[in-house]
Amino acid sequence: MSTTMATNVEWEVVIGLEIHAQLATRSKIFSASATAYGAAPNSQANLVDLGYPGVLPVLNAEAVRMALKFGLAIGAKIAPRSVFARKNYFYPDLPKGYQISQYELPIVAEGSLDVVMDDGTRKRVGITRAHLEEDAGKSLHESLPGVTGIDLNRAGTPLIEIVSEPDMRSAREAIAYMKKVHTLVRYLEICDGNMQEGSFRCDANVSVRPKGQQKFGTRAEIKNLNSFRFVEKAINYEIARQVELIEGGGKVVQETRLYDPDKGETRSMRSKEEANDYRYFPDPDLLPVVVEESLLEAVRRSLPELPDQKAARFASQYGLSDYDAGVLTASREMAAFFEVVVAKVGKEPKLCANWVMGDFSAFLNKDGLELAASKVDAAGLAGLVSRILDDTISGKIAKDVFEAMWAEGKGADAIIEAKGLRQITDTGAIETAIDAVMAKNPGQLSDYRSGKDKLFGFFVGQVMKATGGKANPAQLNELLKKKLAG
Amino acid sequence: MSALPVQARTLAGLAKGLKQREFSSVELTRTFLDRIASSQPVLNAFVTVTHDAALAAAAVADRRLERGEAPALTGVPIAHKDIFCTEGVLTTCGSKMLSNFVSPYDATVVTRLKEAGTVMLGKANMDEFAMGSSNETSHFGPVRNPWNTAMVPGGSSGGSAAAVAARLAPAATATDTGGSIRQPAALCGVTGIKPTYGRVSRYGMIAFASSLDQGGLITISAEDAALLLGAISGFDPRDSTSVEAPVPDYTATLADSLAGVRIGLVREFFDAGLDPRCEARIREALTVYEKLGATLVDVSCPNLPLSVPTYYVVAPAECSSNLARFDGVRFGHRCENPKSLVDLYRRSRGEGFGAEVKRRIMTGTYVLSAGYYDAYYLKAQRVRELISRDFAAAFGHCDVLVGPTSPTPAFPIGAKTADPITMYLNDIYTIGANLAGLPGMSIPCGFADGLPVGLQLVGPHFSEARMLNIAHRYQTETDWHLRVPAAFA
Numbered sequence: 025m026s027t028t029m030a031t032n033v034e035w036e037v038v039i040g041l042e043i044h045a046q047l048a049t050r051s052k053i054f055s056a057s058a059t060a061y062g063a064a065p066n067s068q069a070n071l072v073d074l075g076y077p078g079v080l081p082v083l084n085a086e087a088v089r090m091a092l093k094f095g096l097a098i099g100a101k102i103a104p105r106s107v108f109a110r111k112n113y114f115y116p117d118l119p120k121g122y123q124i125s126q127y128e129l130p131i132v133a134e135g136s137l138d139v140v141m142d143d144g145t146r147k148r149v150g151i152t153r154a155h156l157e158e159d160a161g162k163s164l165h166e167s168l169p170g171v172t173g174i175d176l177n178r179a180g181t182p183l184i185e186i187v188s189e190p191d192m193r194s195a196r197e198a199i200a201y202m203k204k205v206h207t208l209v210r211y212l213e214i215c216d217g218n219m220q221e222g223s224f225r226c227d228a229n230v231s232v233r234p235k236g237q238q239k240f241g242t243r244a245e246i247k248n249l250n251s252f253r254f255v256e257k258a259i260n261y262e263i264a265r266q267v268e269l270i271e272g273g274g275k276v277v278q279e280t281r282l283y284d285p286d287k288g289e290t291r292s293m294r295s296k297e298e299a300n301d302y303r304y305f306p307d308p309d310l311l312p313v314v315v316e317e318s319l320l321e322a323v324r325r326s327l328p329e330l331p332d333q334k335a336a337r338f339a340s341q342y343g344l345s346d347y348d349a350g351v352l353t354a355s356r357e358m359a360a361f362f363e364v365v366v367a368k369v370g371k372e373p374k375l376c377a378n379w380v381m382g383d384f385s386a387f388l389n390k391d392g393l394e395l396a397a398s399k400v401d402a403a404g405l406a407g408l409v410s411r412i413l414d415d416t417i418s419g420k421i422a423k424d425v426f427e428a429m430w431a432e433g434k435g436a437d438a439i440i441e442a443k444g445l446r447q448i449t450d451t452g453a454i455e456t457a458i459d460a461v462m463a464k465n466p467g468q469l470s471d472y473r474s475g476k477d478k479l480f481g482f483f484v485g486q487v488m489k490a491t492g493g494k495a496n497p498a499q500l501n502e503l504l505k506k507k508l509a510g
Numbered sequence: 511m512s513a514l515p516v517q518a519r520t521l522a523g524l525a526k527g528l529k530q531r532e533f534s535s536v537e538l539t540r541t542f543l544d545r546i547a548s549s550q551p552v553l554n555a556f557v558t559v560t561h562d563a564a565l566a567a568a569a570v571a572d573r574r575l576e577r578g579e580a581p582a583l584t585g586v587p588i589a590h591k592d593i594f595c596t597e598g599v600l601t602t603c604g605s606k607m608l609s610n611f612v613s614p615y616d617a618t619v620v621t622r623l624k625e626a627g628t629v630m631l632g633k634a635n636m637d638e639f640a641m642g643s644s645n646e647t648s649h650f651g652p653v654r655n656p657w658n659t660a661m662v663p664g665g666s667s668g669g670s671a672a673a674v675a676a677r678l679a680p681a682a683t684a685t686d687t688g689g690s691i692r693q694p695a696a697l698c699g700v701t702g703i704k705p706t707y708g709r710v711s712r713y714g715m716i717a718f719a720s721s722l723d724q725g726g727l728i729t730i731s732a733e734d735a736a737l738l739l740g741a742i743s744g745f746d747p748r749d750s751t752s753v754e755a756p757v758p759d760y761t762a763t764l765a766d767s768l769a770g771v772r773i774g775l776v777r778e779f780f781d782a783g784l785d786p787r788c789e790a791r792i793r794e795a796l797t798v799y800e801k802l803g804a805t806l807v808d809v810s811c812p813n814l815p816l817s818v819p820t821y822y823v824v825a826p827a828e829c830s831s832n833l834a835r836f837d838g839v840r841f842g843h844r845c846e847n848p849k850s851l852v853d854l855y856r857r858s859r860g861e862g863f864g865a866e867v868k869r870r871i872m873t874g875t876y877v878l879s880a881g882y883y884d885a886y887y888l889k890a891q892r893v894r895e896l897i898s899r900d901f902a903a904a905f906g907h908c909d910v911l912v913g914p915t916s917p918t919p920a921f922p923i924g925a926k927t928a929d930p931i932t933m934y935l936n937d938i939y940t941i942g943a944n945l946a947g948l949p950g951m952s953i954p955c956g957f958a959d960g961l962p963v964g965l966q967l968v969g970p971h972f973s974e975a976r977m978l979n980i981a982h983r984y985q986t987e988t989d990w991h992l993r994v995p996a997a998f999a
Binding site: 071074075076077078079080081082083110112114116119120121122172174301303304305308309310311 | 611613615712717719747749751827830834835839840842855
């Protein structure tokens with residue numbers, strides 16, 4: 025994004041994201057405790073999670089396999105040997121006084137993802153590294169009056185931290201990239217992607233520089249953004265803040281900032297000078313993670329069709345635009361749903377795609393439902409589309425039928441019958457309706473006949489109204505043209 | 511019931527006596543408990559005595575012995591260093607910080623010895639968090655050397671070594687990060703073994719410096735050590751650094767011939783700092799080995815003199831992180847009425863840790879800090895690698911290294927507390943094995959003015975069986991290990 029300001033300096037925005045995705049393992053990364061969300065506080069914290077004297081971490085092999093899946097999916101280098109390090113700082117929800125993470129030698133390095141913007145342009149975003157680490161617990165400040173509670177259920181939950189290159193130039197690009205990662209981790213079934221529960225969240229590094237300048241501007245890091253909307257708002261707020269600051273003669277200081285979703289602004293959390301010295305060093309309790317070629321091969325074989333591959337296949341196999349293919353493949357479930365609809369309808373994939381992306385998705389969103397909980401299944405939607413294609417109903421009536429299907433949980437045919445929505449394809453019936461409309465509107469008729477072509481739409485509308493919208497549109501057009509011509 | 515003359519027997523001898531029903535485990539346990547009670551005001555070797563639990567466990571052991579279905583060590587009483595977590599029993603690590611900590615679980619070493627049938631007498635005193643070479647840093651007061659109670663017993667496993675020397679227990683578990691098994695074993699005239707790093711699980715052993723810590727034993731004889739080492743060794747799925755290698759029967763090869771064994775004399779072990787009285791005892795021991803058919807070869811580990819400074823970067827670095835969990839939040843000492851989070855941390859840790867522990871946390875924090883990491887921690891790791899290579903090269907010429915365990919015999923309590931550097935130099939001959947992860951032993955080889963002198967053996971990785979054989983053959987030719995201080999005989 026380029027922002028032109030009164031001073032005539034054109035600013036370029038530079039954004040890098042650090043995405044934290046919680047890995048969907050059953051047990052924690054270094055202990056046997058369960059990772060299920062929403063359990064009673066501290067009911068999923070054992071002695072290892074509590075950092076008791078004498079306990080030791082043992083690496084969960086499943087977490088490693090999940091990180092490898094991600095690495096292979098972004099075409100990254102997989103480190104044959106990676107090392108866990110301790111990040112040392114004191115906080116009550118960090119029981120050991122250090123977080124086990126990877127520092128100098130991450131398991132995944134140098135990958136990339138291609139992002140398609142909604143105008144169809146493509147953008148490659150570099151991924152510097154992705155490393156494994158454990159999550160911290162939670163401090164509960166609100167629930168207990170006067171004291172701070174600590175819930176260590178989340179402590180030790182496996183995370184993969186995905187660090188991008190500073191390759192994004194607008195909030196829009198950042199969101200597109202974040203959504204792409206979100207899609208990918210769910211495809212790979214390594215993360216449930218639930219942002220409300222904090223399973224997928226990010227920190228954004230934002231800076232601005234005069235367009236054309238090579239050197240990066242000083243960046244601010246915005247912490248813990250847990251919705252796409254917040255990421256966009258926080259970044260845009262931050263861009264405006266930095267530009268205003270510089271243009272007012274000030275300087276951006278390197279600092280960590282927090283986004284306040286209530287006020288829609290970011291504010292300083294700590295400056296670089298106040299930042300912790302984490303004193304990273306290799307964790308002597310854990311051996312280096314050695315990835316044998318055989319393991320890598322097994323993981324490679326277990327990879328599903330990836331979003332990009334699926335989108336390319338949808339575009340060529342179903343004749344869809346890149347953008348539509350991208351939308352339909354944004355989740356594995358949606359893509360599968362679409363393919364079932366197309367298979368059952370047996371033709372016109374573009375029409376199927378429009379229905380899946382259009383009314384169907386809109387109703388899901390309206391009711392806030394996951395695809396799995398949809399009130400109309402793929403066979404139901406296919407039944408509806410088939411009735412459009414065999415001219416039983418018009419596309420317009422189909423919208424009403426769909427709404428009824430959604431509300432009543434019945435099939436398209438039952439609704440069409442019950443409501444008498446079957447399209448009128450009887451030429452005589454349509455002609456009778458046309459005649460009546462012409463008789464009722466002599467003024468418009470003579471205007472039309474004297475050259476006001478635009479009134480054709482008026483007559484279509486009137487006949488449709490008279491037939492309850494059931495007249496076959498193509499037939500109506502043809503007959504009306506003839507009759508109006510006199 | 512009169513007290514049994516336990517001081518005359520090794521652990522192997524006591525196990526035999528139990529098996530043959532010469533005496534019961536309850537009688538044996540009661541005898542040791544009595545000896546502990548009467549010695550405690552003088553030696554202070556224990557932090558906790560599990561009197562009732564020990565007698566109950568002994569009664570159970572007796573019933574199993576009665577039925578003749580018992581494992582080899584059934585009914586044998588032992589002591590655990592207070593660094594090992596013991597379920598339902600106070601586990602202090604010698605610190606005020608954990609003076610109220612009752613562990614909810616057993617360390618793997620404790621579990622394995624329980625399963626082998628042993629009876630726990632109590633928890634042995636130690637330097638605070640195993641940081642010390644004289645057992646003077648314990649929150650529970652110094653331990654005294656049974657050979658001369660004005661002297662230190664060595665450390666950090668001073669309680670374990672004093673307990674075995676005074677026959678308050680026939681054996682004790684111990685740990686060794688820079689010499690904490692071997693040095694007190696030498697100063698108390700008992701046998702100590704620090705196995706190869708990874709041989710014995712560290713799970714439940716409160717961490718000081720994780721890459722150096724290794725659990726082991728203090729015993730009367732090499733044979734006793736062989737019996738117990740077999741019980742505590744082996745892979746533990748709870749400790750990723752424990753090694754998945756088979757555990758041999760260490761007793762099977764004890765009597766093997768030493769003909770042709772090459773004993774390496776490390777030039778750097780016989781430096782100017784070595785007390786000539788100690789050197790004389792070592793040279794005498796070497797003549798015993800020559801008589802047994804071993805040959806002596808001179809070897810050199812040129813980087814070994816760097817082991818003390820290297821250790822005092824690596825160990826504090828790891829300890830500064832390992833001890834961060836003692837924050838007053840979940841367990842251990844918590845200050846009264848904390849005003850804020852920072853106040854809670856500052857006062858809980860300030861009050862809970864002693865001076866030596868604080869010194870090492872500060873040192874370790876410093877060497878890991880941004881801008882110093884490369885110059886200290888990274889450089890120390892490189893030197894550590896060089897020392898490991900020196901040892902590997904030396905083992906190209908010999909089967910075992912032999913030298914002094916400690917530069918001097920036991921020194922007076924208080925003599926070195928004012929000067930940490932002088933104190934640190936006590937471990938100059940032992941630290942190398944920790945840095946390289948090698949197994950080491952100390953066995954008694956005589957006296958210097960009434961105080962025991964220790965002979966150190968260091969072997970290649972996983973050479974415990976050979977080392978125990980070499981130690982055992984010496985002990986069949988000498989009786990230094992069977993000497994008991996007059997006050998406890």
